[in-house]
Amino acid sequence: MTCCVKCPNNQSGSTQLRFSIVFTMIAMTTMVFCLFVIFPKESASVFVRSFSLFKIRPAVKPASNMPLLDPLVLDGKRALEETSKFLAVGPRCSGTDGAERAANYLANRLKEIGIDPIIDEFKDITPEGEKTFRNVMGELQGSKEAIIILVSHYDTKSGISPEFAGANDSGSSTGLLLELARVMKNSKPGGSTILFAFLDGEECIKEYGSHDGLHGSKHLVKTLVRNMRVHKIIAVFVIDMVGDKNLNIGIPRNSSPPLTSIVFNSATEENVRLNFSLADGNILDDHVPFLQAGMRAIDIIDFDYGSEPGKNDYWHTAQDTFDKLSAESLQIVGRVVLRALNTLRDIDPTTEFKTP
Numbered sequence: 001m002t003c004c005v006k007c008p009n010n011q012s013g014s015t016q017l018r019f020s021i022v023f024t025m026i027a028m029t030t031m032v033f034c035l036f037v038i039f040p041k042e043s044a045s046v047f048v049r050s051f052s053l054f055k056i057r058p059a060v061k062p063a064s065n066m067p068l069l070d071p072l073v074l075d076g077k078r079a080l081e082e083t084s085k086f087l088a089v090g091p092r093c094s095g096t097d098g099a100e101r102a103a104n105y106l107a108n109r110l111k112e113i114g115i116d117p118i119i120d121e122f123k124d125i126t127p128e129g130e131k132t133f134r135n136v137m138g139e140l141q142g143s144k145e146a147i148i149i150l151v152s153h154y155d156t157k158s159g160i161s162p163e164f165a166g167a168n169d170s171g172s173s174t175g176l177l178l179e180l181a182r183v184m185k186n187s188k189p190g191g192s193t194i195l196f197a198f199l200d201g202e203e204c205i206k207e208y209g210s211h212d213g214l215h216g217s218k219h220l221v222k223t224l225v226r227n228m229r230v231h232k233i234i235a236v237f238v239i240d241m242v243g244d245k246n247l248n249i250g251i252p253r254n255s256s257p258p259l260t261s262i263v264f265n266s267a268t269e270e271n272v273r274l275n276f277s278l279a280d281g282n283i284l285d286d287h288v289p290f291l292q293a294g295m296r297a298i299d300i301i302d303f304d305y306g307s308e309p310g311k312n313d314y315w316h317t318a319q320d321t322f323d324k325l326s327a328e329s330l331q332i333v334g335r336v337v338l339r340a341l342n343t344l345r346d347i348d349p350t351t352e353f354k355t356p
């Protein structure tokens with residue numbers, strides 16, 4: 001067995017150590033005293049400067065007039081009801097009348113909540129030719145320059161069945177984002193501006209590539225770059241497939257580590273840490289275009305949606321139906337997101353938290 005300096009039975013080592021510490025302190029005090037006697041002015045200024053180096057930087061303090069978002073006001077049952085009503089709009093494959101109906105529904109719902117909606121319509125090339133896409137956006141103005149983006153895609157995967165409505169993918173996150181919008185509008189939180197982004201065209205038609213999939217997120221990123229808003233964005237939270245009764249959020253490795261830490265800490269505070277883990281690998285989802293443009297982004301996704309753990313056999317099949325969802329899962333994710341927002345709301349993007 002090897003023994004270290006801190007080991008209690010190493011008496012002689014410990015006595016020697018104590019003696020050398022006392023000796024060093026006496027020597028240093030004597031040196032400083034002599035310097036003050038010989039060079040009084042210079043020593044005083046060096047002393048002041050050295051001391052200021054050791055000043056502890058104050059922690060980011062929440063301004064008193066900014067109420068915290070209370071996670072308890074987020075209601076899982078309401079989020080599930082939002083999901084159910086949204087699913088009743090029907091299938092919403094990008095470029096179809098169903099997708100247009102869904103976009104109008106979301107815009108109306110934001111209006112009812114009290115947030116002015118914008119439908120950002122654009123055209124993009126796909127493997128099936130040019131299609132029309134619509135991002136539905138709403139902004140909750142904060143007291144600071146910083147912006148936090150909350151994202152859910154709302155389109156459904158094509159080619160599954162004519163009536164496929166994607167309960168978990170993407171009904172669950174869309175319903176939860178509406179509930180988050182309602183809660184945040186009512187709470188009137190200070191701090192960063194919150195941009196709610198219901199994105200179209202996440203799903204690819206054949207295979208993800210430059211003209212297939214992630215159309216809405218790529219378009220939003222381009223708009224942010226054009227409007228010179230990228231530097232103001234402190235975080236992008238993508239939520240996707242968050243309603244599974246058996247909730248198992250696996251944060252993909254290609255999420256920004258500071259955001260992953262914040263989400264894990266928030267899950268601990270909410271006492272739901274067991275529902276959250278770090279996934280084994282990366283996932284290509286709407287967070288990727290934001291990361292590629294230098295923004296900090298995280299994908300809060302449960303990519304373990306199936307008849308058995310690890311099977312994921314409900315995903316992109318006719319099995320993705322409303323009966324697989326639960327209010328509790330939506331509530332867990334929603335409350336964790338609110339706690340994470342509380343951590344971030346006072347951060348100044350120009351000075352703090354700079355590294356993605």
Ligand SMILES: [Zn+2]
Pocket residue numbers: 157169203316
């Ligand atoms: Zn999907």
